[in-house]
Amino acid sequence: MSSSNQSIPVLVAGALGRMGSEVIKAINSSNDYQLVGAIDTEKEKEGQDIGLLLGLGPLEVYLSSDFEGTICAASQNFNQNGTNNGAVLVDFTHPNVAYKHTRTSIAYGVHPVIGTTGITSDQLEDLSKFAEKASLGSAIIPNFSVGMVLLQQAAAAAARFYEFAELTEMHHNKKADAPSGTCIKTAEIIEEQRAAFNKSLVHEEESIEGSRGGSRPSGLKLHSVRLPGLVAQQQVMFGSNGETYELTHNTIDRSAYMPGVLLVVKKIRSLNQLVYGLEKIL
Numbered sequence: 001m002s003s004s005n006q007s008i009p010v011l012v013a014g015a016l017g018r019m020g021s022e023v024i025k026a027i028n029s030s031n032d033y034q035l036v037g038a039i040d041t042e043k044e045k046e047g048q049d050i051g052l053l054l055g056l057g058p059l060e061v062y063l064s065s066d067f068e069g070t071i072c073a074a075s076q077n078f079n080q081n082g083t084n085n086g087a088v089l090v091d092f093t094h095p096n097v098a099y100k101h102t103r104t105s106i107a108y109g110v111h112p113v114i115g116t117t118g119i120t121s122d123q124l125e126d127l128s129k130f131a132e133k134a135s136l137g138s139a140i141i142p143n144f145s146v147g148m149v150l151l152q153q154a155a156a157a158a159a160r161f162y163e164f165a166e167l168t169e170m171h172h173n174k175k176a177d178a179p180s181g182t183c184i185k186t187a188e189i190i191e192e193q194r195a196a197f198n199k200s201l202v203h204e205e206e207s208i209e210g211s212r213g214g215s216r217p218s219g220l221k222l223h224s225v226r227l228p229g230l231v232a233q234q235q236v237m238f239g240s241n242g243e244t245y246e247l248t249h250n251t252i253d254r255s256a257y258m259p260g261v262l263l264v265v266k267k268i269r270s271l272n273q274l275v276y277g278l279e280k281i282l
Helices: 018-028 067-077 095-107 121-134 146-159 181-191 254-268
Strands: 008-013 033-039 088-091 111-114 138-140 164-171 221-226 232-240 243-251 274-276
Touching: 008 018, 008 067, 008 254, 018 033, 018 254, 033 067, 067 095, 088 095, 088 254, 095 111, 095 121, 095 138, 111 254, 121 138, 121 274, 138 254, 146 181, 146 232, 146 243, 146 254, 164 181, 181 221, 181 232, 243 254
Parallel strands: 008 033, 008 088, 088 111, 111 138, 138 274, 164 221
Antiparallel strands: 164 232, 232 243
């Protein structure tokens, strides 16, 4: 394995998934990046050319189910050696392994760019300390959409003026975690502007548990919808006397995330700590 000075070596975990395959297509269409590893858990396809599996033609990168082994090989073949040329991992896998994948990547000196959601606040704090100790640029990005960043900024501005707000996120029914990492991140951004929301004006009783969504300590309500046919949608609704203010972002196709993914991959090697959220990179 070798990489020219002009291209960034990239490994993709979750290579056969919806997002992982889009990342590989985006990498393949640019001269700025070089695919050097493809990881997925479908062992029956192990050893096959990922390009052929995705209909891109041969790429001479072969699918592996050995995450740590592939990361280790990339670490050896693209050692940072002070010249900012280390490999970058793009991970779209599963919440159950996202923390382990991130920590393993940092341990081997491979810059993790994690799009998998479900990492807890305690895990995030641990990974932040680990990345800082390793002085390794790392990123956990709940959503790679520039439009979502703009929605979050607008929601933060609105939170200064509205005491009542609820968030709804809708995704395809193969998404494992709820609420989404993006929705949680949006709530956190809103809460930076105001400590408490949705003061109770009446004693509520749910005839079906969960009807009013999940409550954060701040009082913000989060609702999740899972249906086939959806990609991703998020709505933030603020209410006040005589009016509502609604912000909505729709993802129609996963290609919308690719400019954000490639931007983070390009910038991550110049950092020496972990960043959380696309807004920290833009």
